[in-house]
Amino acid sequence: MVxxxxxxxxxxxxxxxxxxxxxxxxxxxxxxxxxxxxxQEFLLFINPLSFLMIVLGxxxxxxNRDRYILTASLVLSFILxxxxxxYRFFNDYLTIPVLFQTSNMSDLGSSIDELxxxxxxxxxxxxxxxxxxxxxxxxxxxxxxxxxxxKRAFFLxxxxxxxxxxxxxxxxxxxxxxxxxxxxxxxxxxxxxNYHLYDLFLQSKSSAQRALxxxxxxxxxxxxxxxxxxxxxxxxxxxxxxxxxxxxSMESTQNFVINQKVNGQEITPFLNEFIKESFYFENFYHxxxxxxxxxxxxxxxxxxxxxSRGAVFFTHAGNQFKASPEILHYYGYFTASLHANNKSFxxxxxxxxxxxxxxxxxxxxxxxxxxxxxGWGMKDIDFFQQSVRHLNEMPKPFYAKLxxxxxxxxxxxxxxxxxIEPYTSNNKTVNHYFPTVRYTDEALxxxxxxxxxxxxxxxxxxxxxxxxxxxxxxxxxxMGEFLGKEITPFESIQLQRVPLxxxxxxxxxxxxxxxxxxxxxxxxxxxxxxxxxxxxxxFGTDLFSKDxxxxxxxxxxxxxxxxxVFAKDVCYDKTTGEPIEKRFCMPYIKKxxxxxxxxxxxxxxxxxxxxxxxxxxxxxxxxxxx
Ligand code: GP9
Ligand code: MN
Numbered sequence: 001m002v003x004x005x006x007x008x009x010x011x012x013x014x015x016x017x018x019x020x021x022x023x024x025x026x027x028x029x030x031x032x033x034x035x036x037x038x039x040q041e042f043l044l045f046i047n048p049l050s051f052l053m054i055v056l057g058x059x060x061x062x063x064n065r066d067r068y069i070l071t072a073s074l075v076l077s078f079i080l081x082x083x084x085x086x087y088r089f090f091n092d093y094l095t096i097p098v099l100f101q102t103s104n105m106s107d108l109g110s111s112i113d114e115l116x117x118x119x120x121x122x123x124x125x126x127x128x129x130x131x132x133x134x135x136x137x138x139x140x141x142x143x144x145x146x147x148x149x150x151k152r153a154f155f156l157x158x159x160x161x162x163x164x165x166x167x168x169x170x171x172x173x174x175x176x177x178x179x180x181x182x183x184x185x186x187x188x189x190x191x192x193x194n195y196h197l198y199d200l201f202l203q204s205k206s207s208a209q210r211a212l213x214x215x216x217x218x219x220x221x222x223x224x225x226x227x228x229x230x231x232x233x234x235x236x237x238x239x240x241x242x243x244x245x246x247x248x249s250m251e252s253t254q255n256f257v258i259n260q261k262v263n264g265q266e267i268t269p270f271l272n273e274f275i276k277e278s279f280y281f282e283n284f285y286h287x288x289x290x291x292x293x294x295x296x297x298x299x300x301x302x303x304x305x306x307x308s309r310g311a312v313f314f315t316h317a318g319n320q321f322k323a324s325p326e327i328l329h330y331y332g333y334f335t336a337s338l339h340a341n342n343k344s345f346x347x348x349x350x351x352x353x354x355x356x357x358x359x360x361x362x363x364x365x366x367x368x369x370x371x372x373x374x375g376w377g378m379k380d381i382d383f384f385q386q387s388v389r390h391l392n393e394m395p396k397p398f399y400a401k402l403x404x405x406x407x408x409x410x411x412x413x414x415x416x417x418x419x420i421e422p423y424t425s426n427n428k429t430v431n432h433y434f435p436t437v438r439y440t441d442e443a444l445x446x447x448x449x450x451x452x453x454x455x456x457x458x459x460x461x462x463x464x465x466x467x468x469x470x471x472x473x474x475x476x477x478x479m480g481e482f483l484g485k486e487i488t489p490f491e492s493i494q495l496q497r498v499p500l501x502x503x504x505x506x507x508x509x510x511x512x513x514x515x516x517x518x519x520x521x522x523x524x525x526x527x528x529x530x531x532x533x534x535x536x537x538x539f540g541t542d543l544f545s546k547d548x549x550x551x552x553x554x555x556x557x558x559x560x561x562x563x564x565v566f567a568k569d570v571c572y573d574k575t576t577g578e579p580i581e582k583r584f585c586m587p588y589i590k591k592x593x594x595x596x597x598x599x600x601x602x603x604x605x606x607x608x609x610x611x612x613x614x615x616x617x618x619x620x621x622x623x624x625x626x
């Protein structure tokens with residue numbers, strides 16, 4: 001009765017098990033995927049399974065099943081192996097745009113010999129084994145066929161596996177697919193194969209929209225923005241020519257903390273003083289969407305609106321833009337972004353190249369230890385301290401953006417860094433927000449001192465802005481208690497104000513109440529440096545322009561004018577905060593719709609590719625491009 005001792009298995013299951021185990025071994029040996037707890041380890045282990053079940057299960061419907069299984073195994077092994085080779089060089093996972101980014105690929109091409117070693121044949125060992133087993137059908141193995149009910153059970157378990165994986169990933173990493181566009185996080189949670197499917201979906205969607213676009217749409221948009229162009233203030237234009245620009249993005253910092261106390265203690269003692277010697281914009285709004293920090297970066301550099309869903313840093317990193325780093329590079333500036341996080345987070349490594357940054361100082365450029373980290377990563381004080389060294393070494397003049405991190409949800413802080421007591425309510429998030437804001441304020445104080453010590457302070461325009469809200473609408477009740485007023489939709493919009501502080505060496509401080517948003521920073525900065533933007537496609541207006549229209553538009557279509565706020569389809573009187581007839585907001589409702597539509601068209605259609613580099617250069621030489 002030899003046959004009873006035979007291991008009974010289907011060819012499909014055999015291929016799945018081999019590929020599954022191999023993928024997990026490759027995760028553990030060829031990639032560096034940080035694992036914080038056993039759930040993450042478990043997710044990593046199970047994440048290839050559902051995809052493999054579906055792909056190999058498709059073989060049930062194919063006549064020559066053995067050949068299908070072998071081909072699938074070979075193709076999947078090849079995809080996995082390509083990722084390994086790419087990772088050896090770039091420390092990142094493959095994306096479709098990257099495959100077409102020729103400069104990246106030529107970097108890889110020149111060192112391909114060093115990246116491939118003969119031991120790599122091991123990556124295909126399971127396919128070879130599978131081929132052998134299928135051919136020889138050894139005595140210990142009985143490769144059985146599958147009945148109709150077994151097939152049904154198989155696919156039901158595959159679907160259950162997909163749901164289980166996604167459900168667990170969502171609890172471990174909320175809003176994984178809608179907002180956390182970090183490749184490492186995606187691979188960790190949904191697995192390398194599903195990640196490629198997701199990437200393929202994003203790619204085909206944006207290619208279709210791009211393919212249908214033509215240059216004529218740009219002409220209409222150009223007419224609109226140029227008609228709205230406001231001349232810069234003559235006194236301010238070029239006032240900071242050849243000075244460095246130091247942009248500081250303050251994580252999750254809303255404007256209500258400025259000149260505000262908690263438990264009788266100032267939340268931002270340093271900034272409260274610093275605004276006295278700077279231009280302080282008290283009606284400055286963030287305009288970000290799901291792309292959060294990355295959206296704020298996009299707004300600041302491009303003066304375009306981010307997208308209503310997804311992060312443009314992720315979905316349209318292959319587009320052409322005319323971002324300020326690219327323009328300033330042309331003017332002899334060294335342009336850099338400094339942020340002590342994983343370089344692929346928010347797809348920054350790729351998007352920064354697209355935006356024309358000369359250098360990205362990311363995690364690898366910082367000495368990050370357990371001691372100098374908290375919450376999401378490196379503590380702000382240490383980040384600034386190490387960043388000063390980078391600033392010192394940069395060619396001058398530079399345009400450098402520094403992105404803080406400590407004041408990130410869930411607002412964790414080590415005991416020794418807690419300079420003020422938390423707020424006392426039954427809402428932990430709101431309570432802990434204040435000590436982390438206070439910590440970043442301290443970090444800024446030390447940073448400004450270091451700039452002075454290094455002789456950089458007087459040669460630099462320092463621009464500090466909040467990237468987006470830190471306390472979401474879910475906490476309106478506690479916020480209402482803290483501020484002593486009910487948080488209506490009107491107040492909610494007012495809470496979207498973030499600090500904007502512009503310090504220009506030699507200029508006196510001033511509080512400016514113009515209604516403004518992050519979209520206005522690009523023209524403001526370029527004009528301060530003496531760069532014309534008259535012919536550019538941008539939706540913002542110079543903050544110092546005397547003719548500014550008092551208006552700013554948020555990504556969800558809400559807007560703020562001198563006298564009104566429009567939110568959730570209701571027009572509010574700004575002085576009373578009470579709803580009034582919609583007709584008062586009417587003229588701006590149309591403008592809001594047009595601007596968001598135009599900006600989206602530019603991004604989805606990649607329209608700035610029709611506004612070519614040659615024009616950019618001529619435009620900035622002051623020549624007409626029409
Ligand atoms: C991550 C940091 C925070 O690098 O910029 O991103 P957020 O979650 O605020 O968009
Ligand atoms: Mn942020």
